[in-house]
Amino acid sequence: MKKREVVTIKMDSVSENEEFARVAVAVFLSRMNPTLEEIEDVKTAVSEAVTNAVIHGYQGGEGTITLEVSVEEDVLTVLVQDEGVGIRDVAKAMEPMYTTAPDGERSGMGFSFMEAFMDQVEVVSAPGSGTTVTMRKKIGR
Amino acid sequence: MKKREVVTIKMDSVSENEEFARVAVAVFLSRMNPTLEEIEDVKTAVSEAVTNAVIHGYQGGEGTITLEVSVEEDVLTVLVQDEGVGIRDVAKAMEPMYTTAPDGERSGMGFSFMEAFMDQVEVVSAPGSGTTVTMRKKIGR
Amino acid sequence: LGEVRRYLRDNNSIRVSRSLRDTAYKAIYARENLMKKNMKEPTIMEIADEVGLSKEEITYAMDAIQTPMSLYEPVYT
Numbered sequence A, B: 001m002k003k004r005e006v007v008t009i010k011m012d013s014v015s016e017n018e019e020f021a022r023v024a025v026a027v028f029l030s031r032m033n034p035t036l037e038e039i040e041d042v043k044t045a046v047s048e049a050v051t052n053a054v055i056h057g058y059q060g061g062e063g064t065i066t067l068e069v070s071v072e073e074d075v076l077t078v079l080v081q082d083e084g085v086g087i088r089d090v091a092k093a094m095e096p097m098y099t100t101a102p103d104g105e106r107s108g109m110g111f112s113f114m115e116a117f118m119d120q121v122e123v124v125s126a127p128g129s130g131t132t133v134t135m136r137k138k139i140g141r
Numbered sequence C: 001l002g003e004v005r006r007y008l009r010d011n012n013s014i015r016v017s018r019s020l021r022d023t024a025y026k027a028i029y030a031r032e033n034l035m036k037k038n039m040k041e042p043t044i045m046e047i048a049d050e051v052g053l054s055k056e057e058i059t060y061a062m063d064a065i066q067t068p069m070s071l072y073e074p075v076y077t
């Protein structure tokens, strides 16, 4: 049985790091020999989670985002963590089209995309103690 | 004046991560708008430093490698750190063709490449307390 | 029908390595064009604009083909 492999990345909460995070996860994932579709799915999910950390978690201000990417057997796990404002009602936040961003600026579909493109999405959050999104996907069915 | 941007990456000391490290640094570097040649130079230097950590630092065994990549103005800084065996005589280790690897397995040119492709290479190391290689390069002359 | 099915299947399972190679070749081609046009080495952003992908994607793709610099170095004669 192959050992779990894990990479941890800490980065500033700036929009430029959204693309860095997306591609870094793709580079890591490539060791699992994914299809183009699988890699696109994962990149989309990572984008949404990191964008949420930048925009909602830190509300455009300073902060650190932690990305933990790991592979165990054929399952990829991506954790995206911020120490920002947190979410009061996680279930509500995850409803399709729900957004707290003002007038039509965001679609409210971020969590729905994560759920559509990954097999499992877990959100742990509380006001004042930040948000951790853990996403899993089996690669190569 | 633009703020310093920094990304920290922690990963296992396995040869598979040499590629990850090399590409992750290159992807980070791309925000400085380098030429392809500058990207190749940095990738080569990072490869050599990470390979050294895996092969010499941890001698193929388990361990964690820390990579810190930062940009300040037009200077890229890459720090590659291991907590492996360390180096007794750094000056000697950095001499071209010097290698402690048995019979012709390695070229002994790793540090020379780092120095050729980066503007500045600093090595801090001691037996038992690991090795930190800090490399700097000005991008876009 | 078998043909169509095979086509669909093949296209759904394009390995990422192939798509990266395609991107890298586009980037090399773009670099050549920019070199000819501007008479100087293009930057990653110029190449990315030409190809229509992010500079991060291009940088990643360039690593997928282990092309030594000399292979896409223009030939000075």
Ligand SMILES: Nc1ncnc2c1ncn2[C@@H]1O[C@H](COP(=O)(O)OP(=O)(O)O)[C@@H](O)[C@H]1O
Binding pocket: A048, A052, A053, A056, A057, A058, A082, A084, A085, A086, A087, A093, A094, A098, A099, A100, A101, A106, A107, A108, A109, A110, A111, A112, A131
């Ligand atoms: N990291 C986070 N920190 C704080 N709040 C968040 C975070 N991620 C999501 N949210 C909240 O959940 C809502 C829904 O998120 P999402 O589905 O991505 O839609 P959108 O980002 O378009 O608003 C956001 O509007 C925000 O209120």
Ligand SMILES: Nc1ncnc2c1ncn2[C@@H]1O[C@H](COP(=O)(O)OP(=O)(O)O)[C@@H](O)[C@H]1O
Binding pocket: B048, B052, B053, B056, B057, B058, B082, B084, B085, B086, B087, B093, B094, B098, B099, B100, B101, B106, B107, B108, B109, B110, B111, B112, B131
């Ligand atoms: N991270 C490290 N930890 C311990 N020893 C190292 C490390 N990096 C380099 N060395 C020592 O320095 C020598 C020279 O390194 P280098 O120039 O890369 O040549 P090579 O790797 O081909 O031996 C190595 O043979 C090794 O003895």
Ligand SMILES: [Mg+2]
Binding pocket: A048, A051, A052, A106, A109, A110, A111
């Ligand atoms: Mg969102």
Ligand SMILES: [Mg+2]
Binding pocket: B048, B051, B052, B106, B108, B109, B110, B111
């Ligand atoms: Mg070496």
